[in-house]
Amino acid sequence: MSYRAPVAEMVFAMRHVAGLDRAIAEELHGDLSLDLVETILEEAGKFANEELAPLNRSGDLEGLAFKDGAVAMPRGFKEAYRAWTAAGWNALPGPEAYGGQGLPTLLNSACVEMWNSACMSFGLAPLLTMGGVEALAQHGSDELKGRYLAKVVSGDWTATMNLTEPQAGSDLNAIRSRAERASDGTYRITGSKIFITYGEHDMVDNIVHLVLARLPDAPPGNRGISLFLVPKFLVNPDGSLGARNDARAHSIEHKLGIHASPTCTMVYGDKGGAVAYLVGEENRGLACMFTMMNLARLAVGLQGVGIAERATQQAMAYAQERKQGRAIGAKDSSPIIAHPDVRRMVMTMRALTRAARAICYATAAAIDASHGDGDAAKAASERAALLTPVAKAFSTDIGVEVASLGVQVHGGMGFIEETGAAQHYRDARIAAIYEGTNGIQALDLVTRKLPLAGGDAVRSYLDDLRRTVKAVRAANDPAFGLTGTRLAEAVDSLERATTWLLARLEREPQAAQAGATPYLRLFGNAAGGCMLADEALAAVRRTDPSAASRIGIARFFAEHLAVQASGLERAVTEGADIVNADAALG
Numbered sequence: 001m002s003y004r005a006p007v008a009e010m011v012f013a014m015r016h017v018a019g020l021d022r023a024i025a026e027e028l029h030g031d032l033s034l035d036l037v038e039t040i041l042e043e044a045g046k047f048a049n050e051e052l053a054p055l056n057r058s059g060d061l062e063g064l065a066f067k068d069g070a071v072a073m074p075r076g077f078k079e080a081y082r083a084w085t086a087a088g089w090n091a092l093p094g095p096e097a098y099g100g101q102g103l104p105t106l107l108n109s110a111c112v113e114m115w116n117s118a119c120m121s122f123g124l125a126p127l128l129t130m131g132g133v134e135a136l137a138q139h140g141s142d143e144l145k146g147r148y149l150a151k152v153v154s155g156d157w158t159a160t161m162n163l164t165e166p167q168a169g170s171d172l173n174a175i176r177s178r179a180e181r182a183s184d185g186t187y188r189i190t191g192s193k194i195f196i197t198y199g200e201h202d203m204v205d206n207i208v209h210l211v212l213a214r215l216p217d218a219p220p221g222n223r224g225i226s227l228f229l230v231p232k233f234l235v236n237p238d239g240s241l242g243a244r245n246d247a248r249a250h251s252i253e254h255k256l257g258i259h260a261s262p263t264c265t266m267v268y269g270d271k272g273g274a275v276a277y278l279v280g281e282e283n284r285g286l287a288c289m290f291t292m293m294n295l296a297r298l299a300v301g302l303q304g305v306g307i308a309e310r311a312t313q314q315a316m317a318y319a320q321e322r323k324q325g326r327a328i329g330a331k332d333s334s335p336i337i338a339h340p341d342v343r344r345m346v347m348t349m350r351a352l353t354r355a356a357r358a359i360c361y362a363t364a365a366a367i368d369a370s371h372g373d374g375d376a377a378k379a380a381s382e383r384a385a386l387l388t389p390v391a392k393a394f395s396t397d398i399g400v401e402v403a404s405l406g407v408q409v410h411g412g413m414g415f416i417e418e419t420g421a422a423q424h425y426r427d428a429r430i431a432a433i434y435e436g437t438n439g440i441q442a443l444d445l446v447t448r449k450l451p452l453a454g455g456d457a458v459r460s461y462l463d464d465l466r467r468t469v470k471a472v473r474a475a476n477d478p479a480f481g482l483t484g485t486r487l488a489e490a491v492d493s494l495e496r497a498t499t500w501l502l503a504r505l506e507r508e509p510q511a512a513q514a515g516a517t518p519y520l521r522l523f524g525n526a527a528g529g530c531m532l533a534d535e536a537l538a539a540v541r542r543t544d545p546s547a548a549s550r551i552g553i554a555r556f557f558a559e560h561l562a563v564q565a566s567g568l569e570r571a572v573t574e575g576a577d578i579v580n581a582d583a584a585l586g
């Protein structure tokens with residue numbers, strides 16, 4: 001089934017959850033206007049619908065060919081990538097000094113969602129390249145930026161992120177790749193990395209690998225890791241490509257999904273050492289990599305939204321077309337959307353997708369507002385830090401759930417590959433694993449983000465959620481049903497669980513960690529529910545034609561999904577003992 005980028009829906013979420021109107025009015029993004037945002041997103045949608053979406057199934061079926069260290073992409077990918085970069089899409093968020101358009105993360109987030117909805121395997125290449133731009137722009141020396149950045153901003157060259165080694169996945173302290181200082185100020189890298197996305201491919205002339213490695217005199221642990229730029233081809237001072245570097249792909253993985261995205265084992269320095277350039281300072285590599293990883297985490301969250309959106313569109317179309325059984329009171333066979341259980345499934349898909357989109361866009365807006373100095377930028381930076389793990393993990397968890405519901409709505413046809421519903425489910429699965437597993441995101445939220453500003457960052461967020469609850473109640477509109485009550489209960493649960501965790505972080509870290517994942521889900525439920533209510537209230541205020549359906553989605557979320565909050569709260573506050581005992585594993 002084809003994909004239609006939901007541009008109007010995206011713009012609505014950007015304006016009424018992510019504060020786009022205010023940002024434009026305050027000239028946070030220079031002279032960016034709403035018209036321009038809409039035009040850009042319409043064009044992006046056209047590209048996603050017409051050029052990328054058709055590659056999704058063919059790329060999945062054809063897969064990749066690996067021979068003598070080279071990866072051949074499936075038919076059509078190279079041409080689509082070149083047309084995509086030529087149209088300027090890679091450069092959209094890049095720094096203007098290096099040929100980028102300097103447009104906001106929020107606007108790019110909507111585009112990232114589209115690329116990944118249309119074809120997640122394709123979307124992964126720019127996802128990492130844009131992260132590479134960020135790391136280089138913020139931490140690279142002027143010389144390094146001068147030689148590499150413009151090509152990576154344009155997408156003429158792609159970038160990779162090389163963290164993982166067989167013994168170092170979630171635990172980057174265990175990295176063993178070595179870096180030696182060379183006499184000319186460069187470095188030589190030896191070691192191997194596994195699972196490197198787009199580590200090798202034939203869509204571009206050069207690949208810029210960002211590699212974590214240790215210097216011989218580095219302190220142990222994560223304070224001894226440095227970040228290096230290792231090009232596939234060395235670059236001459238005039239910008240032309242020079243010799244092939246001592247860096248190659250040894251093999252590619254055979255995977256559950258994203259069959260058209262090359263996941264490579266990379267070998268560095270088996271001919272004496274790959275020429276490398278330091279990014280940032282020695283031993284400060286993890287901090288530099290985190291610059292890249294925070295944006296990449298948001299982008300992976302958007303992959304979850306993208307897959308969920310496409311699965312929802314497909315399930316909705318199938319449910320309207322497929323006839324089976326008679327709905328209560330009907331004379332003839334009915335489309336399955338007439339059956340309450342199918343309606344429930346499709347509504348769940350739609351509500352979760354929109355909630356995750358709203359959380360991701362709010363995170364993107366906070367990132368945009370965090371640039372600069374002053375109290376407002378500091379508060380925005382804390383908000384972005386708080387929401388990033390939720391954007392990543394909630395959105396990718398629901399990506400899997402929504403894609404699974406999509407299979408279910410299709411019945412047996414969902415299990416058969418031809419419909420494409422099964423591919424969404426297979427593709428969605430990885431997003432909960434890479435860029436820091438969702439378990440690691442939950443730990444990040446609980447152990448690093450809750451204590452931000454002495455707990456004030458999360459408390460100020462809770463205040464914002466309460467304002468929404470109050471506004472729903474004040475609207476006093478019967479169409480909202482129990483929305484106000486259920487959201488108030490969800491926010492109460494989130495507040496109690498937050499207080500419980502903050503009190504235990506130091507005293508009983510085992511107990512706090514045991515509740516991290518249910519807490520993150522509770523956070524996503526309360527935040528997502530309130531954001532859908534914000535959208536509904538905005539539509540009512542504006543007498544927008546979508547008001548009734550927005551109230552419907554907000555109400556469904558509150559009455560069917562936000563109600564899970566009290567159970568999640570209990571899992572956090574009452575469920576730690578059994579997790580930390582051995583009984584259930586015996």
Ligand SMILES: Cc1cc2nc3c(=O)[nH]c(=O)nc-3n(C[C@H](O)[C@H](O)[C@H](O)COP(=O)(O)OP(=O)(O)OC[C@H]3O[C@@H](n4cnc5c(N)ncnc54)[C@H](O)[C@@H]3O)c2cc1C
Pocket residue numbers: 160161162163164168169170171194195196197198255263430433434435436437438439440443
């Ligand atoms: C298709 C694909 C593409 C990838 N692309 C890249 C890439 O481009 N670059 C790159 O560097 N890496 C990449 N990765 C690697 C990916 O980021 C790692 O697989 C991921 O970080 C998890 O590491 P691991 O596989 O070693 O799992 P492990 O770290 O062994 O984790 C196994 C399980 O234990 C849990 N766990 C581990 N430690 C803890 C802890 N302290 N507390 C609680 N739970 C814990 C995890 O949550 C997980 O559930 C990719 C992986 C795949 C499959």
